[in-house]
Amino acid sequence: MSALALRGVGKVFNPGSDQEVRAVHGVDLSAERGEFISVIGPSGCGKSTLLRLIGDLTPPSSGTVLVNGKTPARARLDRDYGMVFQSATLLEWRRVQANVELPLEIMGMDAAERSRQAAAMLELVQLDRFANHYPWQLSGGMQQRVAIARALAFKPSILLMDEPFGALDEMTRERMQSELLRIRAETGTTVVFVTHSIPEAVFLSTRVVIMSPRPGTITEVVDIDLPEPRSDDTREDQRFFELLTDVREGLRAVEDS
Amino acid sequence: MSPNARRLLSFLGILAVLIAMWEGYKWMGTATGGVWPGTGIGLPVRTNERSMPHTWDVVIALLRPARRGGEMLLLVLLRAALFTWRSALLGFVLGSAVGFGLGVLFVRSALAERGLMPHVVASQTVPILAIAPILVVWAGRLNVTRWLVVAVVSAYLAFFPVAINTLRGLRSPDATASELMRSYAATPNQVLWKLQVPAALPYLFPALKIAATASIIGAIVGELPASMPDGLGRAILNFAAAFSAAPEKLFASILVASLVGIGFVGVVVLAERVLIPPSRRLEDLSEAAGPQSRTLKEVVA
Ligand SMILES: Nc1ncnc2c1ncn2[C@@H]1O[C@H](COP(=O)(O)OP(=O)(O)OP(=O)(O)O)[C@@H](O)[C@H]1O
Ligand SMILES: [Mg+2]
Numbered sequence: 001m002s003a004l005a006l007r008g009v010g011k012v013f014n015p016g017s018d019q020e021v022r023a024v025h026g027v028d029l030s031a032e033r034g035e036f037i038s039v040i041g042p043s044g045c046g047k048s049t050l051l052r053l054i055g056d057l058t059p060p061s062s063g064t065v066l067v068n069g070k071t072p073a074r075a076r077l078d079r080d081y082g083m084v085f086q087s088a089t090l091l092e093w094r095r096v097q098a099n100v101e102l103p104l105e106i107m108g109m110d111a112a113e114r115s116r117q118a119a120a121m122l123e124l125v126q127l128d129r130f131a132n133h134y135p136w137q138l139s140g141g142m143q144q145r146v147a148i149a150r151a152l153a154f155k156p157s158i159l160l161m162d163e164p165f166g167a168l169d170e171m172t173r174e175r176m177q178s179e180l181l182r183i184r185a186e187t188g189t190t191v192v193f194v195t196h197s198i199p200e201a202v203f204l205s206t207r208v209v210i211m212s213p214r215p216g217t218i219t220e221v222v223d224i225d226l227p228e229p230r231s232d233d234t235r236e237d238q239r240f241f242e243l244l245t246d247v248r249e250g251l252r253a254v255e256d257s
Numbered sequence: 258m259s260p261n262a263r264r265l266l267s268f269l270g271i272l273a274v275l276i277a278m279w280e281g282y283k284w285m286g287t288a289t290g291g292v293w294p295g296t297g298i299g300l301p302v303r304t305n306e307r308s309m310p311h312t313w314d315v316v317i318a319l320l321r322p323a324r325r326g327g328e329m330l331l332l333v334l335l336r337a338a339l340f341t342w343r344s345a346l347l348g349f350v351l352g353s354a355v356g357f358g359l360g361v362l363f364v365r366s367a368l369a370e371r372g373l374m375p376h377v378v379a380s381q382t383v384p385i386l387a388i389a390p391i392l393v394v395w396a397g398r399l400n401v402t403r404w405l406v407v408a409v410v411s412a413y414l415a416f417f418p419v420a421i422n423t424l425r426g427l428r429s430p431d432a433t434a435s436e437l438m439r440s441y442a443a444t445p446n447q448v449l450w451k452l453q454v455p456a457a458l459p460y461l462f463p464a465l466k467i468a469a470t471a472s473i474i475g476a477i478v479g480e481l482p483a484s485m486p487d488g489l490g491r492a493i494l495n496f497a498a499a500f501s502a503a504p505e506k507l508f509a510s511i512l513v514a515s516l517v518g519i520g521f522v523g524v525v526v527l528a529e530r531v532l533i534p535p536s537r538r539l540e541d542l543s544e545a546a547g548p549q550s551r552t553l554k555e556v557v558a
Contacts, residue, residue, distance in 0.1 A: 057436050076442055083440045089433045093455045093537065102451065103441045136536060154441075 001069045003158055003190040004031040004054065009063035010215075011049050023049040025215030027063070031207075033157075036184065036191045038201035038208045040247065042255060046216025047194040048162050054192060055081050055160045068157060075158075079107060082151030082189070086163040088143035090135040090150075097122065097131040100150045107154055121149040124183055141172040145179070152183065158190045166196065174232075177203055181230055198251070202226075202243045203235060210247065212254040220250040276312050283309050310505040315512065318505040330506060334492060334513040341488040342517055344404050345476035348411025349521070353468055356416035357461075360423025364453065365445070370424075381417050385475060388413060390482035403483045410479030415468040422464035426457025459537045462529040469521040477514065489514050 011024040024046040031037050039047045052058045053065055056072035067075040075081065090099045100118040109117070122128045125145040135143055144164060151159060165173045177200060184191060195201050201208045202224055210220040224243055226234055234240055258266075285294065286304025293300065302308055310318075319331040327333075359377065363370040389410045396406040430452050438448045480490030489510065496507040529538065 055440060057439065076440060079442060081440050083437060085433050085436075087433060089431070089437055091434070091452070091455070093458075093534075106438070106441045106443045106447050106451065134534075134536075 002030045002066075003033045003035065003068060004029065004037075004192070005064075005066040005069075006030065006054070007064050009050075009053060009060050009065055011046070011053060011058065012061045015061065022215035024053065024060075025217045027216075027218055029209065029218065031190060031192070033190055034188050035207065036193065036205045038193045038195055038205040039211060040195055040198065040201045040208060040251065041211030041216075042213055042251075043196075045211045045213035045254075047211060049216065050211075051160050051162050051192060051194055054158075055083060079103075079154055080157045082154070082156035082159045084144070084147050084151050084159070084161045084164040086166045088135070088140075088147040090143055090146055092135055094135075095131065096127065096133050096135065096138070096146050099135065099146055100153050103150060103154050117153055118149075121153045122146075124152070124186070125149045125179065141168050141176060144168065144176065148180070148183070152187060152189070155187070156189065158192065159184075160192050162194045163196065164193075165200065173197075173200070174235075178232065180204065185229065198244055198247050199235070202240060202247060203230065208247050210250040210254060219254055222246050222250060279309070279312055283311070307501050307504055310508060314505045315508045318503070319509045319512075323506070330509060331513075334489070334510055337487060337489045337492045338513050338517045340404075340485075341407075341473070341476045341480065341490065342521070344407040344479065344488070345411050345472040345517075345521070347405070347408035348413075348475055349415050349469055349472035351408060352412035352415025352417075352472060353419045353465060355412065356419025356421075356464070356468070357423050359416070359420040360427055360457070361449065363420075363424045364427040377417065377420060380413070385410065385414060385478050389479045392479075393483045403485055407476050407479040407483055407485065407488070411472040411475030414471040414475035418464040418467040418471065419461070422460045423457055426460030427453040429460065430456045458533055462525065462533065462538075465525045465528075466522050469525050470518045473514070473518045473521060489517075 006027050006029040009024060009027040009029075010022070013019075013021040013023055027050060029037075039050060041047055049058065053060050054067065054072060056076040065072050068080055070078065070080075090096075091102065094102065097115070097118050100121050101114045104114040104117055119128065119131065122131055125148055127142060127145055127149065130138060130142065135146070138146065144167075148164070165176050168176060180191075181204060191204075193201075193204060203226075205224045208222045208224060209218055210222070211217065212219045222243065226237065226239055226243070282300075282302075283304045286300050291300050291303060292298055306314075319329070319334070321330060322328060323330040323333040359373070363374065392409055392413075393403070393406055396403075396409070427449075434452060434456075435448070438452055443451070477488070477490045477493065480488040481494060485491060493507070493510050493514070496503070496510050500507050
């Protein structure tokens with residue numbers, strides 16, 4: 001059973017009105033468990049909408065979405081999703097530890113287990129020393145790591161990330177990318193990752209999905225056959241540069257059309 | 258200097274300026290015979306002892322017997338204030354609870370908001386002076402203790418700011434926070450208590466400060482038609498009737514009434530200090546009033 005199966009998925013906003021937008025159209029996509037899929041494309045091409053369709057934050061207008069063989073609504077109720085957005089969206093009145101515990105609290109885990117689990121997650125993102133800080137006492141990159149720890153705390157089978165590193169500087173961004181790869185290697189989570197950055201997509205992914213706007217659809221899928229495990233050396237690899245070129249050309253074809 | 262010391266100092270400074278303006282105006286009027294200096298234009302307020310007693314006379318009046326051979330005025334007024342405050346406190350608690358409940362109801366149900374919000378707004382445009390006697394008469398038939406009726410009048414004024422600001426606070430978390438809760442498959446109650454209510458607390462406290470002062474006004478006004486002999490309302494009415502004979506007594510009761518209000522707000526401020534860290538406080542009332550008036554406009558539109 002694949003982790004993700006989309007067949008002819010489309011989304012039309014405000015159908016029938018003069019503000020009708022065909023945000024996503026005829027998308028077919030499937031992913032095996034443990035895959036890392038990046039979605040890249042020009043602004044407004046429907047990347048976020050696609051992610052929201054998968055995550056049951058908005059219903060599709062056409063086609064079917066299956067997550068672990070279930071409808072998105074079922075998958076959400078089964079707590080299959082971990083979500084990370086561009087802003088960390090931490091609750092400002094909760095300390096870091098309590099923020100990571102939030103989903104566990106909602107899922108009814110008992111206090112001792114909860115605190116153990118959250119501590120383990122904070123260790124995973126190397127923020128265990130900041131467990132008792134408030135979000136505003138952390139840098140943007142640290143806040144985003146807390147958001148990732150929170151998303152992973154209940155061991156979701158699929159991680160949906162919408163430009164999670166978009167607001168970070170280049171150095172922090174590369175460090176976060178390496179960390180995300182390490183975390184994924186430890187947890188085996190399937191990831192769908194929206195980004196604007198070509199090197200980020202190539203470095204992280206097993207496959208890069210290129211989308212075109214109006215209507216938002218998949219124009220090309222680039223398999224990333226870089227050797228595992230990836231490290232900072234990967235970024236200097238000859239194959240890395242070839243793949244960057246492939247994705248860039250795919251994007252240029254989209255923008256020229 | 259600590260911020261608290263600075264605040265106290267500026268409070269005392271402004272108080273001194275106000276007293277100086279009062280006494281200065283009085284002195285000028287006495288010196289010119291009630292006209293603006295160098296003109297024949299009369300002053301808007303007479304400056305004689307019957308209209309404007311000296312500030313110190315007001316203080317001295319507090320320390321003198323209220324009636325010949327009776328108790329000190331201050332004690333009489335404080336006892337009346339305590340009596341009124343009992344109704345106001347209950348009215349405050351009742352009104353805040355109702356206001357909070359309405360806020361929760363409105364955030365849960367758009368239908369309830371659309372249906373009820375106009376009535377909630379309209380309720381505040383009806384003069385409390387008209388509402389109070391109606392409630393008193395109704396409660397009279399039900400055999401309810403009168404000070405409880407006064408508490409209801411007080412709650413009538415107190416609930417409104419709390420309802421408006423609670424609603425605004427409950428709506429304050431951004432969409433991504435709500436979507437996060439959705440992704441955890443949180444129940445509506447979990448969303449309310451783990452996201453919306455904590456987010457609403459900084460909005461709630463400025464509203465509670467307004468509710469505290471409104472509940473005192475409500476209690477004082479409510480006491481009049483209820484013909485309560487023991488509260489500040491009756492005392493103020495009595496001293497108003499005797500104003501030309503002993504104006505300083507009315508001013509003294511105004512002073513005590515406002516001290517009660519300030520004390521009440523002070524309790525709310527203390528609660529806020531304990532419950533809300535400085536980084537999350539909405540410091541002044543204008544921030545509460547701003548969104549509130551905006552919400553009102555939305556309601557009207
Ligand atoms: N809730 C909505 N209502 C109406 N239109 C919407 C809504 N959400 C998105 N759209 C439209 O759908 C299209 C795709 O939007 P989407 O946010 O998915 O793009 P994106 O690829 O994520 O863009 P970006 O890279 O800028 O984040 C846009 O034209 C947008 O205006
Ligand atoms: Mg987007």
